[in-house]
Amino acid sequence: MTTRTPFISGRTGRGSAFVSDTSGCSHDRFMRISSLILLPLGVAAAFLLASLHGKSYAEARAIVEQPLPALALIAFIIIGMAHAAIGAGSIIIDYIHDKRKKALALVANTIAAMLIAGLWALAIGLIAVFR
Amino acid sequence: MIEAERDGLAERRPLSPHLTVYKPMLTMAMSMAHRITGVALYLGAALLALYFAGLAAGPGSFAAVSWIAEGVTGKIILIGFVWALYHHLLGGVRHALWDRGLFMGPVGREALAQATLAGGVILTALTFYLVTLMRLY
Numbered sequence: 001m002t003t004r005t006p007f008i009s010g011r012t013g014r015g016s017a018f019v020s021d022t023s024g025c026s027h028d029r030f031m032r033i034s035s036l037i038l039l040p041l042g043v044a045a046a047f048l049l050a051s052l053h054g055k056s057y058a059e060a061r062a063i064v065e066q067p068l069p070a071l072a073l074i075a076f077i078i079i080g081m082a083h084a085a086i087g088a089g090s091i092i093i094d095y096i097h098d099k100r101k102k103a104l105a106l107v108a109n110t111i112a113a114m115l116i117a118g119l120w121a122l123a124i125g126l127i128a129v130f131r
Numbered sequence: 132m133i134e135a136e137r138d139g140l141a142e143r144r145p146l147s148p149h150l151t152v153y154k155p156m157l158t159m160a161m162s163m164a165h166r167i168t169g170v171a172l173y174l175g176a177a178l179l180a181l182y183f184a185g186l187a188a189g190p191g192s193f194a195a196v197s198w199i200a201e202g203v204t205g206k207i208i209l210i211g212f213v214w215a216l217y218h219h220l221l222g223g224v225r226h227a228l229w230d231r232g233l234f235m236g237p238v239g240r241e242a243l244a245q246a247t248l249a250g251g252v253i254l255t256a257l258t259f260y261l262v263t264l265m266r267l268y
Contacts, residue, residue: 035223042220046213046254049179050262052200053209057193060186060200077176084173091166113173116180123183 027086034083038076044069045076061127070128077120085113157244165222168215175212213258218251 048069052060064070088109096102153159178199185196198204225247228234234243 032227035227039220039224042216046216046258047262050209050213050258052182053205053263054201057186057190057197060193064183064186077180080172081176084169084176087166087169088173091170112177116173116177120176120180120183123180123187126187127183 027089031083031086034079037079038083041072041076041079044072045080048073061131064124064127065131067128070124073124074121077117081113081117085110088113157248158240161222161225161244161247165219165226168219168222171215172212172219175208175215178208179212210255210259214251214255217254217258218247221247221250221254 048063051063055063064073089106092102092105092109096105182196182199185192185194199208225243228243229240234240
């Protein structure tokens, strides 16, 4: 016996999104939105990080302490690590099958992501504020 | 079925062949690369967090972390990170297009995969060119 729920997307036709128009999984939604936001932020971060090569202490600080680059880098890492945490979570769920190890890995992933984003944002914030 | 995960016999059950039999296709490789660049960016972010922490803490601490952005090691790390970033970024665009059903035909998906690969390399080269030779920053 099969039951069939008619799938109705709010938008049909070529080029319309093949996703449900109901609430959707929150992770999936966040990944889509964060990907969009990370488009410009990623390009900005790429330029800023590339510019750091070979810079001395004073030169590197001179780049990072400016308000716009600092804000771009902080926004990049906060949204980026949230994005990365969900992505790494998918990887953990895919490859680790033992329930205990999977749970531990997922918790470790969340904590690591928060530590990395926190350290990075705090460091740049301090550099920019106490220039 | 959940017992199948827990009974410890999983390692002894036979698997149907996958990597050994599947013809390597660009779209398949790009999917793997999307995930691998994601992991690389996660680890690279950790390294760069240490770099910025050293930069914030003072000249003494900076001396301990400057290798991340200096010399050959720094070049490898930064070029690697920036390339992974662009590759993953363009891969995300590729997925967004596919989600809308565009470029999914046999020609379209190959073209999109090649464009992602080429675009990542080109954007990385462009970024480093603009930053170092033109001193954009």
